[in-house]
Amino acid sequence: MISLTHYLILSAILFTIGVTGVLMRRNVIIILLSVELMLTAVNLNFVAFSHYVNNPVGQVFVFFVMTVAAAETALGLAIVIALFRNLETVNVDEINQMKG
Amino acid sequence: MGLYDFMFYYLAAVAVITALLAVSRPNPVHAVLFLVPCFFHVAGIFVLLQAEFLAVIQILVPAGALMVLYLFVVFLFNLHEIKGTRATHRQAALAGIVAAAIVILLVVLAVNSLFPVPFPEQAQGMAADNTAAVGGELFTKFLFPFELASLVLLAVMFGAMVLARREDSE
Numbered sequence: 599m600i601s602l603t604h605y606l607i608l609s610a611i612l613f614t615i616g617v618t619g620v621l622m623r624r625n626v627i628i629i630l631l632s633v634e635l636m637l638t639a640v641n642l643n644f645v646a647f648s649h650y651v652n653n654p655v656g657q658v659f660v661f662f663v664m665t666v667a668a669a670e671t672a673l674g675l676a677i678v679i680a681l682f683r684n685l686e687t688v689n690v691d692e693i694n695q696m697k698g
Numbered sequence: 699m700g701l702y703d704f705m706f707y708y709l710a711a712v713a714v715i716t717a718l719l720a721v722s723r724p725n726p727v728h729a730v731l732f733l734v735p736c737f738f739h740v741a742g743i744f745v746l747l748q749a750e751f752l753a754v755i756q757i758l759v760p761a762g763a764l765m766v767l768y769l770f771v772v773f774l775f776n777l778h779e780i781k782g783t784r785a786t787h788r789q790a791a792l793a794g795i796v797a798a799a800i801v802i803l804l805v806v807l808a809v810n811s812l813f814p815v816p817f818p819e820q821a822q823g824m825a826a827d828n829t830a831a832v833g834g835e836l837f838t839k840f841l842f843p844f845e846l847a848s849l850v851l852l853a854v855m856f857g858a859m860v861l862a863r864r865e866d867s868e
Contacts (some may be wrong), residue, residue, distance in 0.1 A: 600706045605747070605806050608710045610804030612717055612740075614797050620719030622786050626725050626770060631733055634760065635717055638740055641752075654831040657749050660704030660841050661832070664759055665847045669854040670763045675702040675771045676861035682775055683864075689788060 605646035613639035624689040626681070630674045637667045706746055713739040724785040730768045737761035751829040 613633060619632025641660045648656025682688055713736050720732035737760050744753035787793070836844055 600703055600746075603811070604706065604710075605743075606811070607805050608714070610745070610801055610808060611714055613716045614801035614804070615714070615721055617800055618793060618797040621796060622790045623721065624787050625726055626783060627768065628721065628729050631729055631768065632721055633796035634764065635720070635733065635736070636735065638756075638760065641756075642740060642743060644746055645747045645749045645752060648749065654828070654835050655839075656759075657752050657828075657832050658835045660752055661755070661836065661849060662843060664755060665850065668759060668764060669850055670855050671767060672858045673861070675767060676858040678771060679862045680772065688775060 602646055602650050605642065609639045609642040609646070612636075612642065624691055626678055626688045626690050626693075629690065630671065630678070633674075634667060634671065637663060637670075670678075702746065706743070709739045709742040709746070713743070714735075727769070727770045730765055730772060734761050734765050737765075751832050758809060 614632075616632045616636030619635065620629050623629055623632070628653060641663055644656045644660045644663070648654060648660075678688060681693065685693060687693065715740070716732045716736040720736060721730045723732060737756060741753040741756040741761065744750075744756055777858045
């Protein structure tokens with residue numbers, strides 16, 4: 599029988615995969631993808647609890663999280679484009695100066 | 699094992715495997731393409747949790763629009779120089795330890811939590827019409843945050859255009 603704990607564990611695993619991607623990868627695009635994965639894991643928690651307490655407010659919150667995720671992606675990718683145009687690199691360990 | 703259990707384990711396994719592949723592939727195009735089936739299977743899990751509206755949104759927005767945006771940006775770059783170099787950061791070993799600690803902590807917390815094992819019976823209420831329930835909450839109790847979200851998206855649209863604009867086009 600599938601319980602809330604199953605969903606919490608799945609969400610924890612997905613979140614940790616996202617954390618690993620953020621900490622391990624050098625490519626800033628894959629780091630943004632990993633942040634997206636972490637937000638998805640959090641959404642999964644919200645939906646599971648919304649189902650558990652039988653209240654749709656949790657799903658409304660997921661709606662707002664998705665809005666913020668879309669905003670984060672658009673702005674992050676715009677910054678990556680500006681960064682690549684100035685420094686010719688997308689690796690985070692080579693981006694080590696404030697001056698372009 | 700019933701159909702519900704089987705579907706949960708199938709969707710969870712595929713979501714985890716594709717997520718692992720997405721963060722471990724050296725090629726960013728492969729990473730983006732592996733994240734699309736991952737988001738599709740998370741949408742399937744939303745259906746299992748009777749959140750049909752969010753399942754459709756999950757396919758349309760993160761798996762559809764955002765992944766297309768990522769692909770466009772990846773194609774914009776010259777990837778030849780990125781190939782051949784190592785894909786992981788210097789701090790990868792430390793990052794692995796931190797990630798293992800986080801997953802152990804979260805799983806222990808989830809297993810030892812006080813939530814009773816089965817889901818309560820979902821006969822009435824939100825199970826009847828999920829979209830109407832979510833929309834009813836969104837346009838009454840959460841109307842102000844909803845309008846604020848549209849303002850955020852407007853600001854992001856102008857911000858992204860200003861940030862990605864070429865400097866020499868003045």
